[in-house]
Structure formats: structure tokens, C-alpha cells
Amino acid sequence: MALTxxxxxxxxxxxxxxxxxxSSISGSYTDLVLVSSxxxxxxxxxxxxxxxxxxxxxxxxxxxxxxxxxxxxxxGTTGAxxxxxxxxxxYFTTGEPGTFITQFQNYSNTTTYKTILSRGNNxxxxxxxxxxxxxxxxxxxxxxxxxxxxxxxxxxxxxxxxGILKA
Amino acid sequence: xxxxxxxxxxxxxxxxxxxxxxxxxTAFSPGDYESIATVTVGSGGSSSIDFTSIPSTYTxxxxxxxxxxxxxxxxxxxxxVxxxxxxxxxxxxxxxxxxxYGTGYFADAAANVAYMEFARTAINGNGSSMFxxxxxxxxxxxxxxxxxxxxxxxxxxxxxxxxxxxxxxLWRSTSAITDIKIYPSSTFSxxxxxxxxxYGIKAGA
Numbered sequence: 001m002a003l004t005x006x007x008x009x010x011x012x013x014x015x016x017x018x019x020x021x022x023s024s025i026s027g028s029y030t031d032l033v034l035v036s037s038x039x040x041x042x043x044x045x046x047x048x049x050x051x052x053x054x055x056x057x058x059x060x061x062x063x064x065x066x067x068x069x070x071x072x073x074x075x076g077t078t079g080a081x082x083x084x085x086x087x088x089x090x091y092f093t094t095g096e097p098g099t100f101i102t103q104f105q106n107y108s109n110t111t112t113y114k115t116i117l118s119r120g121n122n123x124x125x126x127x128x129x130x131x132x133x134x135x136x137x138x139x140x141x142x143x144x145x146x147x148x149x150x151x152x153x154x155x156x157x158x159x160x161x162x163g164i165l166k167a
Numbered sequence: 168x169x170x171x172x173x174x175x176x177x178x179x180x181x182x183x184x185x186x187x188x189x190x191x192x193t194a195f196s197p198g199d200y201e202s203i204a205t206v207t208v209g210s211g212g213s214s215s216i217d218f219t220s221i222p223s224t225y226t227x228x229x230x231x232x233x234x235x236x237x238x239x240x241x242x243x244x245x246x247x248v249x250x251x252x253x254x255x256x257x258x259x260x261x262x263x264x265x266x267x268y269g270t271g272y273f274a275d276a277a278a279n280v281a282y283m284e285f286a287r288t289a290i291n292g293n294g295s296s297m298f299x300x301x302x303x304x305x306x307x308x309x310x311x312x313x314x315x316x317x318x319x320x321x322x323x324x325x326x327x328x329x330x331x332x333x334x335x336x337l338w339r340s341t342s343a344i345t346d347i348k349i350y351p352s353s354t355f356s357x358x359x360x361x362x363x364x365x366y367g368i369k370a371g372a
């Protein structure tokens with residue numbers, strides 16, 4: 001059997017910064033999995049989001065589902081310039097990371113648009129599931145993670161990218 | 168002392184001699200996540216995906232797929248793709264799900280049905296190049312002391328409409344799972360470029 005699930009890259013923020021970028025991603029895998037443990041601030045209510053291949057155009061959309069403990073909801077975006085990897089409705093709590101696992105399936109194929117799945121949790125606020133679309137047949141070779149509206153990712157946040165290879 | 172290479176001169180100078188480069192080196196440990204099989208749908212399409220003779224050497228299974236079916240009757244649907252284990256067509260399955268569709272959400276359940284729900288899918292009535300994706304985890308698939316459970320996360324987004332879908336499924340059988348069938352509801356087929364990959368996950372020692 002083929003052995004697979006390789007760690008491609010990982011980073012831990014030593015200080016707060018606006019974004020994290022994985023670039024020059026190898027195209028030799030079938031799927032990518034991005035595991036993010038993100039620290040925000042008590043004024044950070046913004047959901048983390050991604051762009052791929054430095055595409056800042058309106059080529060993204062998403063549909064999400066979330067629960068806050070007292071309510072559930074669903075929403076979406078169209079013609080957006082990003083995909084959320086977690087839909088958060090409240091503030092971060094200092095020292096409590098939000099966790100986000102994002103799946104990029106068949107990321108290197110050049111035939112289909114790329115559909116991305118993500119599960120996001122912020123224990124202080126809510127849990128969510130998201131499906132996103134990037135309207136491009138290009139292979140994904142770079143992923144940028146950032147908060148909405150320029151809020152910084154806080155020191156101690158970790159990001160790890162894995163590659164999965166099919167038989 | 169680990170041995171990384173052998174030179175004749177090294178041996179002659181009294182360094183340890185071995186017939187194997189494994190001597191003194193850390194034992195090789197195979198990964199815990201292995202690819203078992205992959206099916207990629209060709210130009211003729213496929214009415215179902217079948218994984219058979221699944222080895223019992225793992226603890227859990229995971230199926231990862233991108234999918235789209237031949238249905239053309241709707242511009243947006245998010246139809247269901249179903250699953251069965253071991254060819255069991257009896258009413259031995261149960262499911263619960265919650266679905267978000269952008270402007271609202273709903274929950275669903277079914278008991279004593281003849282299939283599980285694997286994913287919501289894109290269809291040919293959607294925009295071209297749009298595929299759904301799914302990840303399903305089948306836990307303790309070979310444990311003959313318990314019924315089998317599967318959880319899924321799947322979705323399709325169409326830049327204006329979509330479905331994100333979470334489900335839990337039960338197969339009321341203690342048999343080890345050896346075969347998995349994935350198939351669209353009704354008479355539709357999977358289209359070209361749909362792909363399903365089966366992985367095995369080992370538990371720690």
C-alpha cells in the first residue's frame with residue numbers, strides 16, 4: 001500500500017502578523033489539508049479566510065453553516081475575493097485558539113474548479129462548516145491565510161500543510 | 168552508531184562492518200495513513216463506485232472524493248449520493264444530517280432505510296467545471312463487536328447557491344466491512360473526472 005500524509009510545511013508565529021503564506025506548493029499530491037490553530041484578540045471577531053495563487057479577484061464563493069450554542073444559521077458569499085475557513089460570530093478569547101481544518105481536494109488538477117471544505121471552531125463562540133469555490137482550473141500552488149479586514153494573526157498561531165497522495 | 172554510507176577505506180580503518188545499512192540506524196516506521204485504492208471516472212461515466220476486498224489491516228477508513236453526476240433537470244440541487252456496505256440492500260441503515268444552503272438550514276433523519284448518505288453532489292445542471300467534494304470517516308470498520316458508524320462532511324458551492332452537509336450514519340451489523348458501494352440516487356451516473364480515494368488509518372501500538 002502507498003504510504004501518504006506528508007507534512008509539507010509548518011509555521012508558528014513568533015509575533016503577530018497580517019497573513020501567512022504557503023508558496024511553491026508541490027503538485028505531486030492528490031489533496032492538501034491545512035490545519036490552523038489561530039489566536040486572535042478580544043476584539044477579533046473576524047473570521048479567518050484564504051486566498052489561493054495570489055488571486056485577489058472576485059472569483060470565490062462559499063456556503064456555510066454554523067451553531068453558536070443558542071442559535072444556528074447559514075449564509076454564503078458570491079463573487080467574493082476570499083473563502084472563509086471558519087464562520088465566527090463573536091470575539092476570540094485571549095489564549096484560546098480557534099481551530100480550522102481545511103481540505104483542498106484534487107488541488108492540482110487543471111480540469112475542474114476547486115471546491116474546498118473546511119471545519120472551523122472557536123470555543124468562545126461557535127462551530128461551523130463551510131464549502132467554498134474558487135472559479136479557476138489552475139492548480140493551486142500557493143495559499144494565503146489572513147483575518148478579515150487586516151486584523152493580525154496573533155503570536156503563537158500555528159499553521160501546518162499536509163499532502164495526501166492517492167494510490 | 169548509525170551507518171549512512173560504506174566506503175572500502177572506512178571498513179579497512181576499523182569502522183563497524185555490516186552487510187546491511189539498517190544496522191545501527193533507527194528502524195523504519197511506516198506511516199499510519201495509507202492509500203488503499205482510487206477510482207477515477209472515465210469519459211463513459213460510472214453508475215457506481217465499488218471498493219471490494221478491503222483489507223482488514225487498518226483501524227479506520229477514510230474516503231475522499233470529488234464528484235458530479237449526470238442529472239440535468241435542475242440548475243441547482245445538491246442531490247444525494249448514497250452508500251452501502253458489504254452489498255447489504257436491507258433496511259439496516261440509519262442517518263442524521265444537517266444541511267446549510269446559504270439562506271437557511273434544515274436537519275434530516277431516516278431510520279430503517281436501505282442506504283446511507285455519503286454526500287451532496289454537483290450535477291450537470293450546474294455550471295461547468297463545478298464539482299462537489301466529500302470526506303467520510305468509517306470508524307472501527309472491522310470490529311465485529313459493534314455496529315458500524317460513519318460521519319461525513321461534504322458540499323458543493325455554485326457561486327450563488329450551495330449545500331454544506333454534515334451527516335452521521337449507522338449500519339446495524341457487526342460484520343467487518345469488506346466492500347463499499349457509492350452510487351447516485353435515482354438512475355444518474357458519476358461524470359468524468361469524479362474521483363474517489365479509499366485510505367486506511369492505523370491505530371497506535
